Amino acid sequence: MLWKTRLALLLFYCGGSCSWAREDRQQQQQKNSASTGAPARADTHRAHAAEVLDFGYVPSVVYETHAYYEPGPIGLLFHMVHALLYAVQPNPFPKDLIVKLLQQNMGGIKPEELQKPENVVLTLQAIYYEIGFIVLAVLGFLFLILMPLVGFFFCMCRCCENCGGEMHQRHRKNADCQRGFYTASLIASSIFITAGVLVAYTANHNITTQIKSTRRLVSTNIRDLKSFANYTPAQIDYLTAQYTTAKNKVLSDLDNIGPLLGGRIHNQLEKEVVPALDNALRMTGVKVESAIKAMRETKEALENVSTSLETLQDGTGKLQRSLQAERSSLSNTLNDPACSNGDVAHTCSTIRGTLSQLAISANFNGLPDVSPQLANLETVMKTDLSYIVQKGYSAFNDTPLMVREQTKGVVSRVKALLDKSGAEIIGFTKMFPVEPALENFTKFLSDGQKNIEAYYPQIDQLDFYRWIGCVVVCCMVVLILAFNILGLMCGSCGYDKNATPTTRGCMSNTGGNLLMAGVGFSFIFSWVLMGIVVTSFVAGGNTEKLVCEPLANRQLFKVIDTPFLVHPAKKNFLPGLLFQDPNLDLTLGSLYRDCYENNGIYAALKLENKFNFVKFINATAYNPELASILERVNVDLQGVTLLEQEGKDNLINFANTGLGEINYPGYLTEVNKGVTVVDLLSFANELEAQADNLPRGALGNALKGHASSIRQIHKEQVLPMEQAMSSLSQSITLLQTTSRELPTKVTNVLSAIDAAEYLIANNASQVVKQETGKYVRNLVSYFRQYTNWAQNSLMLEVAQCKPISNIIDSLEIIGCSFIIDSVNTFWFGLGGCCLFLIPSIIMSVKLAKFYRRMDTEDVFDDGSENWS
Numbered sequence: 086m087l088w089k090t091r092l093a094l095l096l097f098y099c100g101g102s103c104s105w106a107r108e109d110r111q112q113q114q115q116k117n118s119a120s121t122g123a124p125a126r127a128d129t130h131r132a133h134a135a136e137v138l139d140f141g142y143v144p145s146v147v148y149e150t151h152a153y154y155e156p157g158p159i160g161l162l163f164h165m166v167h168a169l170l171y172a173v174q175p176n177p178f179p180k181d182l183i184v185k186l187l188q189q190n191m192g193g194i195k196p197e198e199l200q201k202p203e204n205v206v207l208t209l210q211a212i213y214y215e216i217g218f219i220v221l222a223v224l225g226f227l228f229l230i231l232m233p234l235v236g237f238f239f240c241m242c243r244c245c246e247n248c249g250g251e252m253h254q255r256h257r258k259n260a261d262c263q264r265g266f267y268t269a270s271l272i273a274s275s276i277f278i279t280a281g282v283l284v285a286y287t288a289n290h291n292i293t294t295q296i297k298s299t300r301r302l303v304s305t306n307i308r309d310l311k312s313f314a315n316y317t318p319a320q321i322d323y324l325t326a327q328y329t330t331a332k333n334k335v336l337s338d339l340d341n342i343g344p345l346l347g348g349r350i351h352n353q354l355e356k357e358v359v360p361a362l363d364n365a366l367r368m369t370g371v372k373v374e375s376a377i378k379a380m381r382e383t384k385e386a387l388e389n390v391s392t393s394l395e396t397l398q399d400g401t402g403k404l405q406r407s408l409q410a411e412r413s414s415l416s417n418t419l420n421d422p423a424c425s426n427g428d429v430a431h432t433c434s435t436i437r438g439t440l441s442q443l444a445i446s447a448n449f450n451g452l453p454d455v456s457p458q459l460a461n462l463e464t465v466m467k468t469d470l471s472y473i474v475q476k477g478y479s480a481f482n483d484t485p486l487m488v489r490e491q492t493k494g495v496v497s498r499v500k501a502l503l504d505k506s507g508a509e510i511i512g513f514t515k516m517f518p519v520e521p522a523l524e525n526f527t528k529f530l531s532d533g534q535k536n537i538e539a540y541y542p543q544i545d546q547l548d549f550y551r552w553i554g555c556v557v558v559c560c561m562v563v564l565i566l567a568f569n570i571l572g573l574m575c576g577s578c579g580y581d582k583n584a585t586p587t588t589r590g591c592m593s594n595t596g597g598n599l600l601m602a603g604v605g606f607s608f609i610f611s612w613v614l615m616g617i618v619v620t621s622f623v624a625g626g627n628t629e630k631l632v633c634e635p636l637a638n639r640q641l642f643k644v645i646d647t648p649f650l651v652h653p654a655k656k657n658f659l660p661g662l663l664f665q666d667p668n669l670d671l672t673l674g675s676l677y678r679d680c681y682e683n684n685g686i687y688a689a690l691k692l693e694n695k696f697n698f699v700k701f702i703n704a705t706a707y708n709p710e711l712a713s714i715l716e717r718v719n720v721d722l723q724g725v726t727l728l729e730q731e732g733k734d735n736l737i738n739f740a741n742t743g744l745g746e747i748n749y750p751g752y753l754t755e756v757n758k759g760v761t762v763v764d765l766l767s768f769a770n771e772l773e774a775q776a777d778n779l780p781r782g783a784l785g786n787a788l789k790g791h792a793s794s795i796r797q798i799h800k801e802q803v804l805p806m807e808q809a810m811s812s813l814s815q816s817i818t819l820l821q822t823t824s825r826e827l828p829t830k831v832t833n834v835l836s837a838i839d840a841a842e843y844l845i846a847n848n849a850s851q852v853v854k855q856e857t858g859k860y861v862r863n864l865v866s867y868f869r870q871y872t873n874w875a876q877n878s879l880m881l882e883v884a885q886c887k888p889i890s891n892i893i894d895s896l897e898i899i900g901c902s903f904i905i906d907s908v909n910t911f912w913f914g915l916g917g918c919c920l921f922l923i924p925s926i927i928m929s930v931k932l933a934k935f936y937r938r939m940d941t942e943d944v945f946d947d948g949s950e951n952w953s
Contacts, residue, residue, distance in 0.1 A: 135866035137333055140327045140874045143882040146316040150305040152894030153901045159291055159910070162284060167629075173217035174630050179638045182210050183631075184647050203413035218626055227618035228919065229612050236608025239790045261582075262937045268573065271600075271928035275569050277921045280560045284914025288907045295903035296548050300541065302895045307534045308886040314523040314530070317884040324875055324883055328702075331871035332503050336865050339496045342860075349856040386816040396809045401445055404647070407798050411791065412443045418787045436788070443795075502710060556910065558617060561610040562918045568603030569925060572596045574938035589936070597937030600929040605921045607929075615919045622910040625905055629781050633901035642674035660691075669694050680890035688880040689889070699876045765799035 125178025185207055212219065252686035302410055338345055415436075424433035567935035581589065635641035648656045659676065661667030671691045686692070693699065769792040 089590075099297055135853075135863040135870075136334070138330055138867060138870050138874075140330055140871065140878075143320050143323055143878050144316060145882065145884070146312045148309040148887050148891065150302065150309050150310065150888070150895065152302075152891045152898060154898045156902065159287060160914070162287070162910045163906045166906070166913045169913065170626050170629055170909070172223060173626065178631075178635045178638070179210070179214050180640055180644055182207065182214065182646050184650065186211070187644075187650060210895070215627075218623060222623050224618055225615055225622070228615045229619065231589075232608060232612045233614065236605075236611075239608070240605075250639040260935070264932065267928050267932040267935070268577070270924060271569060271573060273934055274921045274925040274928060275566055275573075278562060278566055278918045278925060281564070281914040281917035281921065282559050285555070285562075285911050285918070286559050286914075288910035288914060289552060291910075292904060292907045293552050295550055295899075295907070296544065299899050299903065301365045302899065303394050303537055306888060306895055307530050307890050309891060310530050311527055313884065313886070313888050314527045317523055318520045324878055328507055328871060329332035331867045332507055334867045335503060336500060337611040338860075338864060339499055342496060346857060346860045347859060347950075350853055353852045353856055383819075386819045389816040396805070401806070403802060407802060408445065411794055414794075415443075415788075415791045418791065425644075431645050432779060436772065436775060439767050439768070439771075443765075459584060521902075558614065558915065561606075561614060562915070565606050565610065565922070565925070568599045568606060569929060572598075572603060572929065572933070572936070575599060576932065580936060587917065591938075592653045593936045597933040597935070600933040600936070604926050604929045604933075607926050611919055611922050614915055614922075618912045618916040618919055621908055622916065625908040625912060628905050629901070629909060633897075633905055636897055636901070641675065642672070642677065646672035646674050647953060663690065666694075677890055680886040680888075681894075683885045683887040685878075685882060686884040686886040689886050696881060699872065700870050702875055765795050765803060769793070771798070816907070937947070 111525055189204070189207075388429075430449035463477070573596070575592050576599075579590045579592025579594075581593065632641065635644070644650075646657065646659075650658065655661050657667050657669065657672055659673050660669035660671040663671075669691060676689050680686075771787055772795070773792040777793070779788070
């Protein structure tokens with residue numbers, strides 16, 4: 086209860102004593118919810134990385150206050166005033182000087198100590214810093230003193246008919262030029278005075294307008310503080326309730342310890358075991374699931390070799406007989422008497438020379454049969470290798486069930502411990518009377534708002550009086566301007582160039598009198614105006630330079646947060662005020678920065694130094710007792726057999742089917758030959774072409790008939806043999822590759838299986854220990870995720886203290902932007918009026934001489950007069 090009360094005091098103390106953020110500081114810091122772990126894999130046994138838990142979002146509150154002020158068109162005047170103040174006071178903020186002065190004043194300075202050298206130096210440094218204000222204040226004071234005196238003596242002097250008081254105008258040749266110059270100068274002076282009075286009135290009206298806006302800022306700030314108080318309990322409850330998310334995830338993993346821990350052990354052993362099982366069925370490069378297919382393909386290749394060889398042997402005999410018959414028939418045709426005549430004899434001789442090409446090339450009758458190898462493979466395939474291997478997989482895949490059965494006791498003890506930890510966390514949050522304290526704080530805010538609103542009528546009344554006073558001051562200047570303007574109008578309109586000084590009209594004379602009236606009121610009011618200007622200039626200018634500007638560049642907080650500023654034994658006053666511990670590293674500047682970034686009050690006030698909630702959660706969520714329980718997890722994997730002896734014998738028999746005894750070179754030599762010595766189609770085409778070159782007759786027709794018979798032999802006998810040879814070539818190549826790699830693969834598979842079984846039987850304990858450690862670390866990571874999320878949420882999202890910085894910014898807007906800037910603009914405009922009253926007085930006195938009716942005048946005989 087006590088610390089909540091101090092928090093409330095801090096909010097209003099900070100708001101009343103400090104302001105900040107003159108410039109636009111609408112910056113937002115993106116906050117990332119802290120969660121550890123890596124994305125989980127979606128496979129059956131999961132990966133080693135812990136799953137990322139989703140704790141949701143802490144219930145957030147949207148604050149209404151927008152502590153930002155854009156002055157609009159009047160901002161141009163504010164910038165002009167700031168530029169003037171910078172010219173008057175260009176020195177940097179005297180942080181060290183102010184700190185020294187404050188430290189001395191805190192200890193109390195006796196009059197005799199002022200003569201000490203160090204105090205004299207401080208005084209000189211302060212004078213040097215304020216030299217610009219001092220010089221201008223002295224000048225203003227001189228103006229304040231001299232103007233009434235000058236006016237008094239000027240009046241006395243004119244009463245004695247001196248200083249232009251003599252009602253006689255002397256002749257001047259350039260009188261018209263002088264009158265024009267004086268008129269123009271007076272008009273220019275009046276314009277500047279008018280601009281100054283408008284600036285002053287605008288600043289005066291701006292104060293009244295902006296004071297009405299303060300009610301909105303006060304109302305929204307108080308509503309934000311109430312929202313801050315109302316939402317905080319729900320945010321704390323949500324923070325503690327999310328322990329259940331981590332707890333439920335841990336319980337879920339414990340309930341699934343079989344597929345998780347057992348699966349991880351299985352996955353780790355799988356790196357050695359599964360390749361052994363895979364290699365057992367990957368003899369010809371196929372996958373584990375295609376082991377039977379590999380044997381079947383080998384069998385099909387052998388059957389294809391046997392069938393193709395039989396087809397080729399039969400086809401070779403038939404083709405040999407057909408070619409021999411065709412060769413004999415063609416030889417008989419070439420023995421025809423027609424072949425002995427002239428050119429025909431040469432063609433017949435050429436054809437007769439090619440008859441020996443009509444013969445077979447490849448001979449398959451001498452190749453050995455593959456029936457023994459085929460019979461051996463059929464015997465091997467009678468054993469169901471797939472079933473034997475699946476039995477090994479089943480024995481290996483039972484690891485998760487084995488782990489679950491062996492860890493039942495550990496799981497029950499961990500569940501009981503987690504329930505206890507959850508109750509302790511909830512009980513810890515109930516130790517602090519947060520809700521009653523915040524209820525009292527809300528009531529305090531409501532009462533404070535009522536008290537503030539009760540002062541609104543008085544504030545409005547006081548502001549009205551202030552507004553009236555400033556308007557009266559402006560009216561003083563307006564009165565002088567009215568006399569000047571009316572004097573100029575009457576004098577200019579009533580001026581007659583042909584009239585003599587003694588015969589000027591009434592309107593011209595009235596204009597001159599009005600100008601002199603303006604001069605009189607200028608002397609009467611100028612010192613009052615300058616007194617107001619000097620007072621507001623010294624107060625407003627120094628406030629701007631020593632308070633408002635340092636707030637904008639954060640220099641003022643450095644002064645306030647100077648160690649041991651308040652007391653030599655108290656390092657920081659803020660923690661001393663709140664916690665009676667001035668040595669805490671908590672400053673007003675850090676508090677404002679954290680709240681401006683909308684961080685939590687826990688981080689802003691460094692509350693971890695008083696009650697470390699995060700440390701408690703870390704110690705409670707995962708304690709040594711839980712670690713010791715999880716370290717007792719032990720799994721025994723003895724007796725796992727991956728491949729029974731029957732399966733190993735089957736693999737050995739597969740390797741010993743005799744594939745290596747086949748005469749692959751003999752087969753490949755024959756299949757690489759052509760079926761015939763010459764391509765029968767080419768031979769038939771050539772024969773037909775030669776027949777076309779012969780004279781028409783029985784010989785040519787007979788040769789064409791032989792060409793047709795040869796094509797028929799190629800189509801019916803050669804083509805089927807070529808297809809059989811292609812099939813035989815593919816099968817022989819496959820069998821040759823298999824026979825070359827099969828013994829080595831079988832040996833490697835058997836060795837890998839033996840090594841895997843040895844690994845499971847002898848090295849499983851190391852794998853179990855390693856994977857158990859990873860499993861435990863995953864469980865711990867869930868609590869780490871919760872504690873990290875809770876810490877970041879507590880620092881950044883729970884009880885976000887943006888209203889505190891908004892209060893300071895709002896007070897800065899009201900104090901500096903609404904009031905000080907307007908006050909400075911008021912004296913800026915009014916001071917300009919005072920300065921231009923001097924040339925206005927001079928020009929009015931000079932110009933009145935040309936408008937007023939004189940008592941005497943200079944007389945000239947030629948009648949050409951110019952009067953001055």
